[in-house]
Amino acid sequence: MDFYLPARLITGRGAVARSADRIAAFGDRCLIVTGGSAARKCGALDDVTAVLEERGIAYKIYDAIQPNPSIASCVEGGRLAARFQADFVIGIGGGSPLDAAKVIALSARNPELDAEGLYSMQWPNPPLPAVLVGTTAGTGSEMTGVAVITDTAGRKHSFHGESFYAALSIGDPRYTESVPLRVTASTGVDALAHCLESCFCKTANEISVALAVQGISMLLQPLSNIAKGNLPTPVEREILYQASILGGMAISITGTCMPHNLGYYLTETCGTPHGFACALFEPALLRHAQSCAPQYTVQVLEKADTDAAELSALIRALTPEPELRLSEEELEAILPRWENNASIRKTVGELTKDHIREIWREALSL
Numbered sequence: 001m002d003f004y005l006p007a008r009l010i011t012g013r014g015a016v017a018r019s020a021d022r023i024a025a026f027g028d029r030c031l032i033v034t035g036g037s038a039a040r041k042c043g044a045l046d047d048v049t050a051v052l053e054e055r056g057i058a059y060k061i062y063d064a065i066q067p068n069p070s071i072a073s074c075v076e077g078g079r080l081a082a083r084f085q086a087d088f089v090i091g092i093g094g095g096s097p098l099d100a101a102k103v104i105a106l107s108a109r110n111p112e113l114d115a116e117g118l119y120s121m122q123w124p125n126p127p128l129p130a131v132l133v134g135t136t137a138g139t140g141s142e143m144t145g146v147a148v149i150t151d152t153a154g155r156k157h158s159f160h161g162e163s164f165y166a167a168l169s170i171g172d173p174r175y176t177e178s179v180p181l182r183v184t185a186s187t188g189v190d191a192l193a194h195c196l197e198s199c200f201c202k203t204a205n206e207i208s209v210a211l212a213v214q215g216i217s218m219l220l221q222p223l224s225n226i227a228k229g230n231l232p233t234p235v236e237r238e239i240l241y242q243a244s245i246l247g248g249m250a251i252s253i254t255g256t257c258m259p260h261n262l263g264y265y266l267t268e269t270c271g272t273p274h275g276f277a278c279a280l281f282e283p284a285l286l287r288h289a290q291s292c293a294p295q296y297t298v299q300v301l302e303k304a305d306t307d308a309a310e311l312s313a314l315i316r317a318l319t320p321e322p323e324l325r326l327s328e329e330e331l332e333a334i335l336p337r338w339e340n341n342a343s344i345r346k347t348v349g350e351l352t353k354d355h356i357r358e359i360w361r362e363a364l365s366l
């Protein structure tokens with residue numbers, strides 16, 4: 001086993017205010033990275049700026065991060081941080097602003113690099129420290145050394161490595177209380193996808209499975225409620241957030257596998273929300289795991305007090321119909337994308353081109 005997870009996480013109500021000393025230790029100037037209005041609406045931005053003002057830390061806000069953030073926005077944000085002479089970056093939001101903040105922290109110390117230079121994974125300087133404040137329960141980015149960024153060709157590509165762990169992550173479940181039902185469902189099912197995929201990665205080990213199993217068992221009840229159309233209670237919000245962190249820790253060890261990689265295509269082509277896009281392929285992962293590792297699958301899911309049938313039904317109840325329409329010929333044309341693909345190879349057992357074709361046919365009801 002090779003276990004490494006260098007991220008400090010502080011959670012609970014009032015966690016940002018309680019972290020003031022640690023935030024102030026990163027320097028005197030800060031770039032805040034966020035999306036549109038969610039960080040303001042949930043109160044996280046006000047809490048962060050209150051700490052910065054109280055400690056006399058100068059700040060600038062870069063709030064141009066869109067869902068599925070582009071590498072161009074990371075370069076722009078990085079150059080802004082460099083001009084502002086920021087000592088550190090604070091990302092506030094769901095997965096998109098958090099992932100973007102990690103790459104903006106890198107770009108800030110390497111502002112001469114364009115998109116290609118950043119993706120080269122060879123940079124003259126290490127990134128600035130990044131503080132991440134999570135406002136949704138799903139991404140797990142708070143605990144991973146990964147940032148998924150859309151390249152100039154519109155394809156999602158991961159940055160990963162030790163440079164992409166947060167210097168400090170802060171989670172206050174209060175911030176998730178203003179998240180609407182549909183986003184809560186999509187991010188919640190993303191957390192479940194992380195836990196499930198982690199269990200069925202060839203890279204899984206005792207620690208990752210323990211984290212993922214605990215995450216799955218915590219998610220079952222609040223996700224069942226969401227599937228019935230109910231907004232989570234504050235207690236359920238807290239459970240969802242904690243489980244999303246466990247999922248993040250699990251994939252920090254294993255990475256994700258087949259469903260995430262197929263899901264990226266749906267998001268790139270139709271804008272399907274990330275969690276829903278991955279969820280569409282989770283029942284196929286469970287079925288595949290049952291066929292190639294039946295005993296392991298039963299044991300793992302039993303530990304989470306569930307089984308493949310119950311989980312698949314829950315995921316289907318949470319997942320809207322896909323908007324993508326493909327003919328058989330169009331499907332055939334995109335299949336090479338998953339040949340020699342690391343995420344496919346990492347999935348338990350073996351997934352051939354025929355398997356991937358069948359998984360797509362089933363997901364799109366072809």
Ligand SMILES: [Fe+2]
Nearest residue numbers: 139190194274
């Ligand atoms: Fe995800």
